[in-house]
Amino acid sequence: MKNFLLNLWIFFFIFLKVSFSNDFAFITNQLSNSVSVIDLETYEVIKEISVGFKPAGVSVTKDGKKIFISNPESKEISVINGYKLENIKNIPLGKGPLGIALTKDDKFLLVADWYEHKVRVIDTNTLKLIKEIPVGKSPAGIDADLKNSKFYVANRDDNTVSVVSIKNFKEEKILKAGKRPFSVTLSPDNKFLYVANVKSNDVSVFNTKNYKKITTIKVGKSPYAIAFLHDGSKAFVTNQHENTISVIDTKSKKNIKTLEIGEYPEGINFYEKNKDILIVNWFDSEVVVLNSVNLDIKKRIRVGEGPRGFGNFIGPNLIKN
Amino acid sequence: MNKFIFSLFFLFIFTLLNNSYSHGPTRQKLKESITINAKPEDVWNVIKDFGKINTWHPSISKTDSNDKNESGSIRTIYYSPKNNTPIKQKLENYNAEKMMYKTSITEVDIKSFPVSTYTANISVKGNDDGTSTVLWKGAFYRAYVNNDPPPELNETAAIKAVQEFYQAGLKNLKNKLEN
Numbered sequence: 001m002k003n004f005l006l007n008l009w010i011f012f013f014i015f016l017k018v019s020f021s022n023d024f025a026f027i028t029n030q031l032s033n034s035v036s037v038i039d040l041e042t043y044e045v046i047k048e049i050s051v052g053f054k055p056a057g058v059s060v061t062k063d064g065k066k067i068f069i070s071n072p073e074s075k076e077i078s079v080i081n082g083y084k085l086e087n088i089k090n091i092p093l094g095k096g097p098l099g100i101a102l103t104k105d106d107k108f109l110l111v112a113d114w115y116e117h118k119v120r121v122i123d124t125n126t127l128k129l130i131k132e133i134p135v136g137k138s139p140a141g142i143d144a145d146l147k148n149s150k151f152y153v154a155n156r157d158d159n160t161v162s163v164v165s166i167k168n169f170k171e172e173k174i175l176k177a178g179k180r181p182f183s184v185t186l187s188p189d190n191k192f193l194y195v196a197n198v199k200s201n202d203v204s205v206f207n208t209k210n211y212k213k214i215t216t217i218k219v220g221k222s223p224y225a226i227a228f229l230h231d232g233s234k235a236f237v238t239n240q241h242e243n244t245i246s247v248i249d250t251k252s253k254k255n256i257k258t259l260e261i262g263e264y265p266e267g268i269n270f271y272e273k274n275k276d277i278l279i280v281n282w283f284d285s286e287v288v289v290l291n292s293v294n295l296d297i298k299k300r301i302r303v304g305e306g307p308r309g310f311g312n313f314i315g316p317n318l319i320k321n
Numbered sequence: 322m323n324k325f326i327f328s329l330f331f332l333f334i335f336t337l338l339n340n341s342y343s344h345g346p347t348r349q350k351l352k353e354s355i356t357i358n359a360k361p362e363d364v365w366n367v368i369k370d371f372g373k374i375n376t377w378h379p380s381i382s383k384t385d386s387n388d389k390n391e392s393g394s395i396r397t398i399y400y401s402p403k404n405n406t407p408i409k410q411k412l413e414n415y416n417a418e419k420m421m422y423k424t425s426i427t428e429v430d431i432k433s434f435p436v437s438t439y440t441a442n443i444s445v446k447g448n449d450d451g452t453s454t455v456l457w458k459g460a461f462y463r464a465y466v467n468n469d470p471p472p473e474l475n476e477t478a479a480i481k482a483v484q485e486f487y488q489a490g491l492k493n494l495k496n497k498l499e500n
Contacts, residue, residue, distance in 0.1 A: 030347055054347045072346035095468050096346055114346055115468045221413070241413065241425070241440055263442075264460060283350060283460060306350055 025269070025278055026067050026080070026313045027287055028055040029304025035069060035078075036287075036303035037085055039317065040271055043289055043299050051078040051087050056308045057100040058267075059109065060315030066124060067315065068109050070097040077111060079127065082318045091127055093120060099183070100311055101142035101151065103166055112139035112153055119153055119162075121169060131169045135162040141183030141225070141310070145190050145208070152193055154181040161195055163211065175211055177204045183310075185226040185235075187250065194235055194248075196223040203237060205253055215253050219246035225310065227268040227277060229292055236277055236292075238265035245279060247295075259295060261288055267309025280309035344438045344462035345470070349480055351459040353487040359498040361447035364455060365420045367494065368443065371412045372396050377497055378490040390415050395427070400486075403433035413440065420445040431464035434486075435478045438462045455494060457487045 022041035029036060029048075035055060037047040052071025055078065059068045067080035071090075077097060079089040096114035102124065103110065109122040112135070119139060121131040136155025144151040144166065153162050154177065161184055163173040178197030185194050186208070195204040196219075203217045203226065220239025223246070228235050235248040238261075245265060247257040263283030270277055276298065277290040285305050289298040357364055367377050371394055372386030378398075382405050386396035394412040399405040409428035416422065421444030426436065439461035446454050461483060465474035472478065 031350060056346065098346055263458075282348070283458065306348070 031306030032304035058311040064316035355491040361453040406433040435464035436461040
């Protein structure tokens with residue numbers, strides 16, 4: 001009998017663990033000063049968390065314990081506790097913190113300052129500022145590589161991308177992008193860097209070995225952000241002023257399809273577990289769930305006002321009950 | 322002498338032109354709509370010509386355009402409440418079937434119309450009761466591109482300018498069609 005109970009207990013434990021091991025998406029609602037938490041199993045919003053003023057950027061640690069949010073207008077980074085789903089701290093930082101990313105070991109949070117033309121580095125353990133790195137004008141999107149060796153930042157008003165060493169936090173190289181580059185995204189194998197250029201309506205592709213520009217791919221009007229499928233075979237680009245997303249075949253490096261998606265698509269992430277692409281539509285205040293296999297729209301999830309979801313917004317669900 | 326003052330005026334306008342691509346950190350959103358007691362086709366008929374907005378918008382004294390409803394067409398509207406200041410706009414997208422079109426501002430004197438990176442969408446939809454709803458949606462940034470804007474160039478000023486523009490146009494459109 002005792003054994004039976006123990007087995008039952010273990011069974012329940014495993015069952016619970018499995019049923020709660022899904023993920024969340026954290027969507028920054030810039031016009032309602034909040035973050036919508038979407039349960040990616042049910043695709044329902046389970047909570048709206050108040051953060052700073054006009055939140056835009058987002059980055060989640062791999063363990064899901066900390067969710068970082070940039071608030072360019074209250075000039076601070078909000079830290080959300082992944083267990084409580086509450087804003088536990090606001091770190092004042094610079095004059096216009098916007099694009100944020102974590103290094104892949106989650107040790108550092110990189111914060112681009114739109115007005116001060118710097119990237120600031122925050123130690124994610126102590127939540128203290130440890131370094132300021134001057135980069136180009138109006139830096140926006142950031143991405144860091146898998147080896148914790150380099151990060152890349154788009155300098156929007158300089159039409160460049162800075163390559164910065166994570167070892168010594170020094171700018172090593174400046175790449176010439178298209179007009180008004182806003183976001184940078186590494187391919188999953190890190191061999192290529194894709195840059196969305198808002199004003200030239202295209203994506204610049206760089207080889208990360210020698211930093212040569214391989215090609216420029218025409219996309220829709222005002223491209224904003226890029227997401228790759230897990231296998232790297234396709235990249236999806238949100239075109240803000242065209243209400244579409246462009247589908248890029250990464251082998252031929254060609255734009256193979258354009259899909260109507262809703263008004264002002266901005267942030268975009270791939271959710272591997274469900275093979276879905278999550279697209280944040282700013283004007284419609286919704287997140288669109290697009291099946292990456294057949295490209296059908298599965299669901300439109302209403303979130304807060306003016307969502308941007310700029311960054312990596314997916315992380316594990318730590319709420320057990 | 323008159324010509325000299327005229328040139329000076331234009332030089333002044335020119336220096337104020339907001340031709341920078343930079344913008345503030347937060348895009349603003351505005352929706353204004355009006356229900357009109359008329360069939361959607363009749364409403365569309367009045368607003369459909371990109372180059373003739375002055376025929377229904379009371380705050381526009383004149384429009385210069387090539388009279389073509391195709392993507393890339395440019396119109397210059399003269400905004401009468403602000404001394405007929407010119408605002409150059411581009412037709413981004415035109416869909417007669419859906420009765421909607423999208424425009425953007427390419428050049429503007431931010432003293433008169435304090436916005437930057439502005440796009441808008443105007444559309445007509447029929448309702449079940451035979452009336453129509455015109456929806457005008459705008460997305461734009463404040464005019465001031467740097468940190469800490471002065472009040473006349475901040476978000477509130479931008480929203481106010483666009484709101485006044487939309488409300489005046491929609492109100493007059495309703496009057497025109499219902500009377």
